Amino acid sequence: MQKIIKYSFFDLIRSRWALFYGIFFLLFTGVLLAFSTDLSKVIISLMNVVLVLCPLIATMFGAMYYYNTSEFRELLLAQPIRRRSIFWGQFIGLSLSLTLSLLVGMGIPFVVYGIFASAQIWNFIILIGIGIALSMIFAALAYLIAMVNTNQIRGFGIAILVWLFFALIYDGIFLILLSVFSAYPLDSASLAGSLLNPIDLARILILLKLDISALMGYTSAVFNKFFGTVSGMLISAIVLGLWIVIPGILIQRVSARRDF
Amino acid sequence: MFGRTSLIIHHPSTMITIHNLIKSYGKLEVLRGIHLELKEPGVTAILGPNGSGKTTLLKCLLGMVIPQHGQIIFDGRDIRNDWQYRRYLSYAPQIAKFPNNLTILEFLEMIKDIRGVSSTAEQRYIHLFDLASHLKMRLGTLSGGTKQKVNLTAALMFDAPYLFLDEPIAGLDPVALIRFKDLLKEEKAKGKQIILTTHIMSIVEDLADEILFILDGKIYFRGTLSELLERYQEPTIERAIARILNPGFQDIDITPQPRENLTSQPEMSN
Numbered sequence: 256m257q258k259i260i261k262y263s264f265f266d267l268i269r270s271r272w273a274l275f276y277g278i279f280f281l282l283f284t285g286v287l288l289a290f291s292t293d294l295s296k297v298i299i300s301l302m303n304v305v306l307v308l309c310p311l312i313a314t315m316f317g318a319m320y321y322y323n324t325s326e327f328r329e330l331l332l333a334q335p336i337r338r339r340s341i342f343w344g345q346f347i348g349l350s351l352s353l354t355l356s357l358l359v360g361m362g363i364p365f366v367v368y369g370i371f372a373s374a375q376i377w378n379f380i381i382l383i384g385i386g387i388a389l390s391m392i393f394a395a396l397a398y399l400i401a402m403v404n405t406n407q408i409r410g411f412g413i414a415i416l417v418w419l420f421f422a423l424i425y426d427g428i429f430l431i432l433l434s435v436f437s438a439y440p441l442d443s444a445s446l447a448g449s450l451l452n453p454i455d456l457a458r459i460l461i462l463l464k465l466d467i468s469a470l471m472g473y474t475s476a477v478f479n480k481f482f483g484t485v486s487g488m489l490i491s492a493i494v495l496g497l498w499i500v501i502p503g504i505l506i507q508r509v510s511a512r513r514d515f
Numbered sequence: 516m517f518g519r520t521s522l523i524i525h526h527p528s529t530m531i532t533i534h535n536l537i538k539s540y541g542k543l544e545v546l547r548g549i550h551l552e553l554k555e556p557g558v559t560a561i562l563g564p565n566g567s568g569k570t571t572l573l574k575c576l577l578g579m580v581i582p583q584h585g586q587i588i589f590d591g592r593d594i595r596n597d598w599q600y601r602r603y604l605s606y607a608p609q610i611a612k613f614p615n616n617l618t619i620l621e622f623l624e625m626i627k628d629i630r631g632v633s634s635t636a637e638q639r640y641i642h643l644f645d646l647a648s649h650l651k652m653r654l655g656t657l658s659g660g661t662k663q664k665v666n667l668t669a670a671l672m673f674d675a676p677y678l679f680l681d682e683p684i685a686g687l688d689p690v691a692l693i694r695f696k697d698l699l700k701e702e703k704a705k706g707k708q709i710i711l712t713t714h715i716m717s718i719v720e721d722l723a724d725e726i727l728f729i730l731d732g733k734i735y736f737r738g739t740l741s742e743l744l745e746r747y748q749e750p751t752i753e754r755a756i757a758r759i760l761n762p763g764f765q766d767i768d769i770t771p772q773p774r775e776n777l778t779s780q781p782e783m784s785n
Contacts, residue, residue, distance in 0.1 A: 326612035329608065
């Protein structure tokens with residue numbers, strides 16, 4: 256599997272897209288840091304970008320990578336390698352290249368700024384961490400969607416819809432339900448609801464860390480009240496982990512039954 | 516059996532058994548109960564019309580396509596959920612599809628690395644197929660014939676006892692074709708089990724020890740070339756196959772028609 260990871264990773268970081276993605280974050284973070292003196296405000300601005308953009312870019316990358324490597328995968332399938340090594344290898348290679356773009360793009364400006372000497376270091380690490388987690392989750396979902404849809408346009412369409420659903424539509428439906436059923440106690444329902452959306456979970460995780468109750472919104476506040484800050488963060492981190500592992504296992508299971 | 520030469524050195528184990536293989540894609544039944552036992556090394560040519568299931572059969576043997584029913588046994592090992600057996604086989608796919616951004620050299624190094632093989636056997640095939648001047652070119656920029664040469668090099672360089680070739684000579688120039696035939700004879704003499712699919716009958720006449728004719732997902736004929744010709748009472752393999760596909764097959768009348776017949780055709784007007 257290491258060899259598959261190696262070839263997938265080097266193939267991806269040589270692509271223009273990975274470069275653009277890294278440069279975008281480099282410029283964006285650099286500009287924010289240059290014009291702001293308050294690190295926590297920069298981290299909150301970046302949080303909003305990370306919550307929307309990382310899933311979108313990972314969705315595009317995941318689907319594109321699956322379709323672009325069909326030849327390579329067919330070649331690998333005829334070699335003495337386990338099927339699951341091929342698919343896990345590609346997924347990990349993809350995740351690593353997204354992680355590298357994010358780390359380099361956001362990391363360099365912060366390091367130059369002197370984040371290591373700052374009290375905000377942990378907030379920054381959490382920000383990078385959720386960026387990586389969201390990238391892996393949406394890359395896995397898009398890869399899985401591409402795998403079950405041989406039609407590329409359909410595959411891309413569904414993958415983008417899934418992103419749109421979690422980034423926008425889900426919260427809309429959630430708010431409507433909350434207002435419709437406002438006469439009932441909704442704490443546990445809203446807790447469950449936020450566990451089912453990785454973007455919400457990531458938002459809760461970082462807001463709990465930043466401890467900004469004004470920005471928390473209903474679900475984060477419930478989360479905070481219910482679990483407290485530390486266990487709330489721990490639980491959201493674990494569920495985010497599950498959001499990576501479960502699509503990963505589904506990729507393995509679907510690939511085991513597919514014909515190539 | 517099947518006219519194979521007795522001079523060949525038998526590889527210790529090159530036996531494939533296929534038992535009642537069934538594969539369908541949705542409602543389309545591609546393989547409808549294939550039974551096959553290949554005991555003797557040599558070249559087996561799988562023939563059949565387009566869509567008859569030749570490639571699907573090869574892909575089942577490779578573990579790329581998973582049959583709904585049936586068993587495939589390589590040297591006594593059931594290949595279902597196995598991957599180690601692929602160490603002993605090489606495959607050249609029908610349409611040579613490669614990662615387009617790699618050069619030939621990088622590609623060959625990569626599959627050697629993936630298979631964990633460090634030999635330099637590819638040098639010989641690079642020389643024989645005249646690929647030396649293309650080695651630094653990206654695979655995406657190569658012509659169909661050159662890609663096919665790379666495809667064959669990648670299949671032959673591992674010296675695996677099983678060799679599966681799907682339409683191996685498509686796009687090859689005459690020099691490469693002669694080289695390929697010689698190489699295949701050499702591989703055969705090593706005692707390998709070689710299975711190829713093709714639509715080009717000259718290669719069957721030159722190389723095949725045995726012919727498998729697949730029609731509608733079943734083995735319709737199995738035997739040597741002379742047995743095929745004898746059974747269908749035809750002088751050439753093309754005609755024997757035409758006879759299988761269409762029992763009432765007759766040559767079209769190619770005697771020139773009288774001129775007045777031609778001119779009496781209704782005229783095409785604008």
